[in-house]
Amino acid sequence: MMENIQATLNERASVTPNRTIKMKTEKVTVHYGQKQALNGIDLEVYERQVTALIGPSGCGKSTYLRCLNRMNDTIDAAKVAGTILLDGENIYDPDLDVVELRARVGMVFQKPNPFPKSIWENVAYGPKIHGLAKTKDELEEIVHTSLKKAGLYNEVKDRLDEPGTGLSGGQQQRLCIARAIAVSPEVILMDEPCSALDPIATATVEELIDELKQNYTIVIVTHSMQQAARVSQQTAMFHLGDLAEVGDTEMMFSNPSDKRTQDYIMGRFG
Amino acid sequence: MTDTTATGAEGRTHSSTNRRDIGIKKRYAAERRFKAYGIFAIVLGVTFLCILLWSVVSKGYTAFFQTEIQVPITFSEEILGTPQDAAENETKLLMANYPQLARDGLIRLLGIDPEDRQAVTAANGLISQGVRTELRDIVMSDLSAIGTTQEVWLYASSQLDSALKGQYDLNVPENRRPISDLQLRYIEELEAKGAIAQNFNWGLFTSGASSRAETAGVGVAIIGSAYMMLIVLALALPIGVAASIYLEEFAPKNRFTDLIEVNINNLAAVPSIVFGILGLAVFINWFGLPRSAALVGGLVLTLMTLPTIIIATRAALRAVPPSIRWAALGLGASRTQTVFQHVLPLAAPGILTGTIIGLAQALGETAPLLLIGMVAFVADYPDTPLDPATALPVQIYMWANEAERAFQERTSGAIMILLGFLALMNLTAIFLRRRFERRW
Ligand SMILES: Nc1ncnc2c1ncn2[C@@H]1O[C@H](COP(=O)(O)OP(=O)(O)O)[C@@H](O)[C@H]1O
Ligand SMILES: [Mg+2]
Numbered sequence: 001m002m003e004n005i006q007a008t009l010n011e012r013a014s015v016t017p018n019r020t021i022k023m024k025t026e027k028v029t030v031h032y033g034q035k036q037a038l039n040g041i042d043l044e045v046y047e048r049q050v051t052a053l054i055g056p057s058g059c060g061k062s063t064y065l066r067c068l069n070r071m072n073d074t075i076d077a078a079k080v081a082g083t084i085l086l087d088g089e090n091i092y093d094p095d096l097d098v099v100e101l102r103a104r105v106g107m108v109f110q111k112p113n114p115f116p117k118s119i120w121e122n123v124a125y126g127p128k129i130h131g132l133a134k135t136k137d138e139l140e141e142i143v144h145t146s147l148k149k150a151g152l153y154n155e156v157k158d159r160l161d162e163p164g165t166g167l168s169g170g171q172q173q174r175l176c177i178a179r180a181i182a183v184s185p186e187v188i189l190m191d192e193p194c195s196a197l198d199p200i201a202t203a204t205v206e207e208l209i210d211e212l213k214q215n216y217t218i219v220i221v222t223h224s225m226q227q228a229a230r231v232s233q234q235t236a237m238f239h240l241g242d243l244a245e246v247g248d249t250e251m252m253f254s255n256p257s258d259k260r261t262q263d264y265i266m267g268r269f270g
Numbered sequence: 271m272t273d274t275t276a277t278g279a280e281g282r283t284h285s286s287t288n289r290r291d292i293g294i295k296k297r298y299a300a301e302r303r304f305k306a307y308g309i310f311a312i313v314l315g316v317t318f319l320c321i322l323l324w325s326v327v328s329k330g331y332t333a334f335f336q337t338e339i340q341v342p343i344t345f346s347e348e349i350l351g352t353p354q355d356a357a358e359n360e361t362k363l364l365m366a367n368y369p370q371l372a373r374d375g376l377i378r379l380l381g382i383d384p385e386d387r388q389a390v391t392a393a394n395g396l397i398s399q400g401v402r403t404e405l406r407d408i409v410m411s412d413l414s415a416i417g418t419t420q421e422v423w424l425y426a427s428s429q430l431d432s433a434l435k436g437q438y439d440l441n442v443p444e445n446r447r448p449i450s451d452l453q454l455r456y457i458e459e460l461e462a463k464g465a466i467a468q469n470f471n472w473g474l475f476t477s478g479a480s481s482r483a484e485t486a487g488v489g490v491a492i493i494g495s496a497y498m499m500l501i502v503l504a505l506a507l508p509i510g511v512a513a514s515i516y517l518e519e520f521a522p523k524n525r526f527t528d529l530i531e532v533n534i535n536n537l538a539a540v541p542s543i544v545f546g547i548l549g550l551a552v553f554i555n556w557f558g559l560p561r562s563a564a565l566v567g568g569l570v571l572t573l574m575t576l577p578t579i580i581i582a583t584r585a586a587l588r589a590v591p592p593s594i595r596w597a598a599l600g601l602g603a604s605r606t607q608t609v610f611q612h613v614l615p616l617a618a619p620g621i622l623t624g625t626i627i628g629l630a631q632a633l634g635e636t637a638p639l640l641l642i643g644m645v646a647f648v649a650d651y652p653d654t655p656l657d658p659a660t661a662l663p664v665q666i667y668m669w670a671n672e673a674e675r676a677f678q679e680r681t682s683g684a685i686m687i688l689l690g691f692l693a694l695m696n697l698t699a700i701f702l703r704r705r706f707e708r709r710w
Contacts, residue, residue, distance in 0.1 A: 102602035113593035
């Protein structure tokens with residue numbers, strides 16, 4: 001296992017650290033009713049980099065991810081406290097509407113969830129509700145570029161009016177990425193985007209993530225350490241609601257300082 | 271041979287001691303027993319359904335045919351007055367003695383001496399008293415008919431109708447049956463002339479209430495029921511869907527909403543007659559709405575149907591996968607946009623099915639309508655939902671209380687019409703569900 005990850009890391013050209021902070025959380029705690037799911041998370045997410053969140057299941061990775069675009073608001077029981085900043089601005093600031101926030105911080109879910117509508121409508125829906133296109137041509141332009149950026153265009157260009165739910169799992173997930181890209185977000189949150197996909201579809205999506213980081217800041221939850229090693233520049237290890245360790249991916253996998261991270265990477269739990 | 275068997279048996283004993291005793295035989299027996307119970311239950315159910323349908327259809331199908339007699343009618347000026355008179359004074363024409371026209375025509379057809387009182391009475395008993403309206407309509411629509419003689423198909427009396435349909439035992443002594451020997455002879459004569467026929471009974475669908483079976487129909491009841499269904503649809507669907515969306519998608523989950531939920535479920539189980547009492551107290555006594563009106567009936571049925579629609583709609587909303595909501599919310603759609611643009615379209619088939627089933631229940635409801643006075647004798651079509659009307663099941667109830675044979679067949683006939691409407695609504699529900707579910 002270790003050698004495997006090491007090999008991946010060595011293969012990759014070392015990344016020049018880009019240190020612009022895109023999002024930052026300070027002492028973020030989340031309660032579900034009485035139960036505390038996150039115990040004060042301090043984390044910085046860097047612009048145009050991929051940050052991977054790893055850790056055993058139930059440790060609060062998804063909960064943390066949902067804090068970043070206020071999706072926890074939609075869960076009645078969830079109570080979020082602490083500070084969450086996007087470009088230095090508090091995302092709970094009354095000036096920043098949650099609609100605008102979610103346009104700037106998009107989300108891709110674990111299970112591909114295209115709308116049961118046509119491929120075209122799936123991608124066009126976001127731009128439509130945010131009024132991003134003034135004419136039909138502009139909308140078409142957005143749909144096409146989004147599909148191209150998601151690497152799906154060539155596969156679906158002849159059947160844009162067919163239902164999105166008719167695509168294969170991997171294509172559906174890329175359609176969901178295209179749908180998120182269509183509203184020109186700055187940050188894309190991905191919650192185990194490959195866990196429902198086969199290895200080949202996973203490889204395609206990973207390549208896509210690697211390309212997307214040129215333009216977008218990405219936070220990805222993954223249960224696969226190889227995946228974290230392959231796609232991310234920064235890794236954060238969660239454990240029972242705590243942030244056990246955070247650092248450069250390369251460092252984390254070659255020389256983890258936290259005992260829990262060591263155990264997890266060695267496959268002793270999780 | 272014997273040896274092999276012995277070894278075989280031994281071997282089996284040996285291996286079965288090794289195997290765990292999990293009671294395979296018992297399990298299979300239990301399974302067979304359960305299957306048998308199930309099949310028995312289904313056979314029982316289907317048998318009773320068949321008996322029910324057979325008894326209704328066998329009694330009721332004759333109601334769709336009505337005996338008519340073809341009689342040459344002379345629209346004589348003596349009785350009706352001249353067309354000039356009629357144009358000046360309509361009342362005379364309205365009040366004219368039309369039954370006499372029919373009687374004269376019939377005795378001429380049968381060659382009866384007009385002075386023979388007994389024979390004339392017997393002949394007159396063969397035609398319906400409903401000829402008054404039938405002949406009046408002919409004259410009123412075309413004054414030039416006055417003075418001419420026309421062949422007209424007249425409704426036969428219900429006694430003649432029932433006799434021809436074999437509903438009377440004609441072997442009993444004459445004084446113990448509603449049709450006399452003389453009348454039977456006339457019937458034979460008419461049959462020989464080909465002047466008697468069983469035609470399709472359109473009147474059953476178009477006429478209103480009547481004390482004479484042959485001119486009674488469910489027309490007014492159908493209109494009344496249709497008005498009520500429209501009112502229920504127009505009120506219960508939007509109110510029910512709005513309430514469900516609020517409870518399911520917007521309301522916080524707390525004690526108060528739990529209480530509302532429990533109450534809605536209880537409301538669905540409240541006996542319908544209670545809604546009738548409520549309607550009487552609130553809509554009629556308090557709001558002062560008219561009795562017997564389809565509007566009040568519709569309002570009462572709306573109250574009854576609401577819980578059904580709410581329960582069905584909430585189930586349909588809950589069946590929409592939450593991932594669809596996340597997808598929309600994650601793109602920055604508001605809750606309202608999420609609900610109306612994504613959740614509701616997916617829940618629509620379930621909502622429609624629930625609504626149609628609720629409507630079907632309301633269509634067959636009788637008890638609350640009795641309480642608000644819809645059990646009235648209404649001969650004229652209601653122009654608005656505020657006019658007196660009846661409903662299909664109430665019409666059935668009223669006819670079932672009549673003693674005449676002809677009303678009995680009509681009772682079953684009306685049940686068939688009601689069942690037909692219910693089947694149609696359920697088919698629509700199934701069709702809509704199939705149709706929309708394909709989009710998933
Ligand atoms: N909607 C919810 N309601 C109540 N508890 C929740 C909810 N979502 C998650 N939790 C709890 O919060 C903890 C963290 O969950 P989650 O963030 O989904 O973990 P992960 O994604 O790392 O597997 C778990 O103990 C889980 O049971
Ligand atoms: Mg998770």
